Amino acid sequence: MIGDFADLLERLAFTPRRSLKLAHLAGYFAATPDPDRGLALAALTGDLDQRAVTPSLLRKIVSGRVDAELFALSYDFVGDLAETIALIWPGGADGRDVPLHALVEELQNTPKADLPALITARLDGLSPSQRFAYLKLATGGLRVGVSARLARQAVADYGGLDLAEVEEIWHGLTPPYESLFHWAEKGPKPVSAALAPFRPVMLSTPTDADALAALDPADYVAEWKWDGIRVQAVSEGGTRRLYSRTGDDISAAFPDVIAAMDFDGALDGELLVRRGDQVAPFNDLQTRLGRKRVSAAMLASHPAALRVYDVLLWQGRDLRPLPFAQRRAALEAAVQTLDPARIDLSALLPFDTWDTVAALRAAPHDAVIEGVMIKHRASPYLAGRIKGHWFKWKRDPMLVDAVLLYAQRGHGKRSGYYSDFTFGLWDGDTLVPVGKAYFGFTDAELKALDRFVRDNTVDRFGPVRAVRPEKVVEVAFEGLNRSPRHKSGVAMRFPRISRIRDDKPASEADQLDALLRMLPPQ
Amino acid sequence: MPPNPPPLITRPEGLYCPDGDFYVDPLRPVPRALITHGHADHARAGHGAVMATRQTLDIMALRYGADFTQSRQVAEGVCRIGGVEVSFHPAGHVLGSAQVCIAGPGGRVVVTGDYTRTPNAACAPWEPVACDILVTEATFALPVFRHPDPQDEITKLLSSVAAFPDRAHLVGAYALGKAQRVIMLLRAAGYDAPIYIHGALQKLCDYHIAQGIALGDLRPATVARGKKGDFAGAIILAPPSAFAATWAQRFPDPVISFASGWMMVRARARQRGVELPLVISDHVDWPQLTQTITELDPAETWVTHGREDAILRWCEMHQRKARPLRLVGYEDEPE
Numbered sequence: 001m002i003g004d005f006a007d008l009l010e011r012l013a014f015t016p017r018r019s020l021k022l023a024h025l026a027g028y029f030a031a032t033p034d035p036d037r038g039l040a041l042a043a044l045t046g047d048l049d050q051r052a053v054t055p056s057l058l059r060k061i062v063s064g065r066v067d068a069e070l071f072a073l074s075y076d077f078v079g080d081l082a083e084t085i086a087l088i089w090p091g092g093a094d095g096r097d098v099p100l101h102a103l104v105e106e107l108q109n110t111p112k113a114d115l116p117a118l119i120t121a122r123l124d125g126l127s128p129s130q131r132f133a134y135l136k137l138a139t140g141g142l143r144v145g146v147s148a149r150l151a152r153q154a155v156a157d158y159g160g161l162d163l164a165e166v167e168e169i170w171h172g173l174t175p176p177y178e179s180l181f182h183w184a185e186k187g188p189k190p191v192s193a194a195l196a197p198f199r200p201v202m203l204s205t206p207t208d209a210d211a212l213a214a215l216d217p218a219d220y221v222a223e224w225k226w227d228g229i230r231v232q233a234v235s236e237g238g239t240r241r242l243y244s245r246t247g248d249d250i251s252a253a254f255p256d257v258i259a260a261m262d263f264d265g266a267l268d269g270e271l272l273v274r275r276g277d278q279v280a281p282f283n284d285l286q287t288r289l290g291r292k293r294v295s296a297a298m299l300a301s302h303p304a305a306l307r308v309y310d311v312l313l314w315q316g317r318d319l320r321p322l323p324f325a326q327r328r329a330a331l332e333a334a335v336q337t338l339d340p341a342r343i344d345l346s347a348l349l350p351f352d353t354w355d356t357v358a359a360l361r362a363a364p365h366d367a368v369i370e371g372v373m374i375k376h377r378a379s380p381y382l383a384g385r386i387k388g389h390w391f392k393w394k395r396d397p398m399l400v401d402a403v404l405l406y407a408q409r410g411h412g413k414r415s416g417y418y419s420d421f422t423f424g425l426w427d428g429d430t431l432v433p434v435g436k437a438y439f440g441f442t443d444a445e446l447k448a449l450d451r452f453v454r455d456n457t458v459d460r461f462g463p464v465r466a467v468r469p470e471k472v473v474e475v476a477f478e479g480l481n482r483s484p485r486h487k488s489g490v491a492m493r494f495p496r497i498s499r500i501r502d503d504k505p506a507s508e509a510d511q512l513d514a515l516l517r518m519l520p521p522q
Numbered sequence: 523m524p525p526n527p528p529p530l531i532t533r534p535e536g537l538y539c540p541d542g543d544f545y546v547d548p549l550r551p552v553p554r555a556l557i558t559h560g561h562a563d564h565a566r567a568g569h570g571a572v573m574a575t576r577q578t579l580d581i582m583a584l585r586y587g588a589d590f591t592q593s594r595q596v597a598e599g600v601c602r603i604g605g606v607e608v609s610f611h612p613a614g615h616v617l618g619s620a621q622v623c624i625a626g627p628g629g630r631v632v633v634t635g636d637y638t639r640t641p642n643a644a645c646a647p648w649e650p651v652a653c654d655i656l657v658t659e660a661t662f663a664l665p666v667f668r669h670p671d672p673q674d675e676i677t678k679l680l681s682s683v684a685a686f687p688d689r690a691h692l693v694g695a696y697a698l699g700k701a702q703r704v705i706m707l708l709r710a711a712g713y714d715a716p717i718y719i720h721g722a723l724q725k726l727c728d729y730h731i732a733q734g735i736a737l738g739d740l741r742p743a744t745v746a747r748g749k750k751g752d753f754a755g756a757i758i759l760a761p762p763s764a765f766a767a768t769w770a771q772r773f774p775d776p777v778i779s780f781a782s783g784w785m786m787v788r789a790r791a792r793q794r795g796v797e798l799p800l801v802i803s804d805h806v807d808w809p810q811l812t813q814t815i816t817e818l819d820p821a822e823t824w825v826t827h828g829r830e831d832a833i834l835r836w837c838e839m840h841q842r843k844a845r846p847l848r849l850v851g852y853e854d855e856p857e
Binding site: 013014015016066067069070071073074077078079080083084087088 | 664665666667668786787788789791792795796797798799829831832835836839
């Protein structure tokens with residue numbers, strides 16, 4: 001019933017403790033019949049195949065009932081679209097509870113043109129907390145403080161199952177997961193129906209020179225950390241799939257890589273755009289991502305390639321329990337058989353001491369390298385982020401000192417605070433906006449910035465305030481791309497406010513030229 | 523029609539009545555002040571003369587000491603001050619809270635102070651006062667604020683106490699008004715076990731009891747007499763600021779709760795680390811505010827503080843004359 005699901009979301013939202021969240025979820029799975037519990041699970045893991053009800057459609061629906069300006073003011077305050085609509089929707093519930101599956105099915109089966117009428121009628125019948133749950137379900141993005149992994153952990157807990165086993169078969173299962181719940185209730189383990197399934201990936205933890213000093217360099221290998229995206233390339237029984245590290249199937253966007261996966265096994269590596277030996281900046285890869293179809297022109301101008309660094313399975317054999325050194329030998333042999341234009345090997349870096357690694361990291365030979373990876377020679381391939389096996393030592397971020405220009409009130413946890421900042425650099429005697437940042441600062445710094453914005457507002461544009469150009473902030477970022485969509489011509493990656501420079505007058509902030517010089521060569 | 527010059531103007535000190543030469547809820551010390559209620563952002567110490575209800579004067583003396591003002595006058599009936607007649611009428615917000623009605627040559631102005639139309643067993647109920655100009659608060663003036671029945675929120679608290687008998691329930695509630703309201707709601711729900719209170723609530727709870735508000739068995743939330751486990755399953759009321767202090771460490775695995783109208787918005791509750799939000803408000807919500815304007819039908823509505831943009835928009839949509847006073851210095855909810 002939507003009422004129970006709404007109660008669950010409410011509990012999850014306000015329960016900070018992981019163990020209690022798991023208990024709430026397990027309690028829900030125990031008390032809720034199929035198929036509703038499986039649909040709820042799919043909603044939480046992001047696997048509910050819902051034709052997306054878009055935010056703009058929801059805005060259109062609510063504009064039929066509520067004045068646009070009153071809605072905008074409310075949304076600005078509440079910060080979450082579904083919650084705003086749930087609270088502002090006029091009228092009360094009719095008191096009838098509706099099964100989750102009925103709501104999901106009708107959303108899936110209703111022609112797009114009829115969705116507004118359907119959703120309007122449903123909103124009229126539901127209570128505010130049910131409206132919230134319904135809208136979260138309809139839009140797909142739950143964001144209720146539960147990760148897909150935590151939801152799967154809850155199923156494992158509920159049935160006394162091993163999480164790794166659940167994850168291994170997960171990609172062969174589909175909502176409403178009746179076979180999974182049957183297994184959890186002492187039924188047989190479902191046979192994974194998926195061909196070429198995703199395997200949980202091994203993740204690294206950050207490190208630095210101090211932490212490495214305690215380790216023996218002889219036990220480790222080092223590789224470049226390329227600035228692409230982590231993928232798992234699986235080819236089994238004639239089925240080929242390319243997965244992101246979260247298990248999303250991104251095969252459709254990379255037919256060139258799929259065509260080159262002429263093997264039987266599962267490889268772990270970095271997806272890059274590569275022209276001959278030249279690895280292209282992340283920006284080029286970005287244009288290939290998220291496409292349902294790729295044009296021939298795009299395939300020619302932005303050729304994708306894999307740089308592999310591990311092997312999980314090879315010709316039917318599971319290599320994951322083997323130590324890294326043995327997997328590496330198998331990987332090197334495997335790559336020999338593949339097209340080097342599409343799949344090549346991530347090189348091992350020669351080093352004897354951590355100082356050598358530090359020197360390599362400080363001066364990589366290629367701008368698309370974002371640090372070094374350090375891996376223990378004896379480590380098996382382990383699912384998840386388990387400390388002590390794989391480390392990433394990223395290069396230092398790039399820094400500029402910029403001047404705050406605009407601020408916007410934050411959403412969610414930050415509602416009520418000015419927490420989204422636009423900053424600029426000097427171009428002659430004018431300040432040109434170069435980016436936006438909404439994290440990096442501490443809670444105390446957020447309060448100080450919020451206070452500064454309120455005390456130094458010179459203009460307002462809706463929720464945005466222009467401020468006196470007097471506050472200098474140090475902005476750290478991971479990379480820089482050319483971008484015709486930005487006034488400055490560049491776009492920063494992961495910009496964040498790393499420091500408030502109260503010691504610096506605005507006139508001493510950096511020049512735009514200084515930023516442009518940080519661009520990778522064209 | 524409103525007179526010209528206006529019966530009330532804004533000055534840096536606050537809302538000023540030229541015909542009577544006094545301020546209403548001034549933000550700084552002034553020679554003559556009319557005070558709507560005892561919350562610290564409305565009732566400040568150091569004025570020359572204060573007029574307020576008997577209970578508000580008592581509360582100010584409790585909070586600031588007997589010498590909080592040079593002279594004081596209990597508001598009773600209709601009283602002439604300079605060129606105007608003033609009277610005080612219950613606002614339903616907290617004990618002693620009142621709306622101030624100012625009748626002058628140009629008509630009647632009602633300054634609501636903070637008010638709610640939801641019944642509150644800890645104070646006298648709000649009364650409608652006819653006026654030409656309604657000067658209203660707008661703390662919860664957004665259409666998303668439709669506060670639920672407070673008794674249902676107390677049911678949520680009691681269910682949680684039943685579900686987690688080993689945990690203490692720490693309910694954040696401001697010392698004046700909200701704390702006593704929550705206690706009265708608990709008593710109305712049939713909860714007659716002792717309720718534990720933080721030291722900061724003691725004086726005002728005692729005053730409520732002296733004024734005939736039957737708060738029942740209240741005990742100090744101290745561990746001097748017992749062990750930590752004594753508070754398992756208990757309800758403890760404290761000002762929200764106490765949760766960040768070491769004071770809170772004495773309770774077994776506490777459930778953090780907060781009684782406030784803001785608890786309707788999830789992000790607000792999460793921001794405060796609240797596990798059990800209780801939507802209990804001492805202010806008018808959106809339906810009550812629009813209903814009040816509609817029923818009183820003033821020629822003009824002035825908005826003192828809060829989310830004025832939305833109510834101004836609503837007035838515009840309903841062809842009602844309205845203007846913001848943008849008084850700064852009133853808190854969203856008083857400490």
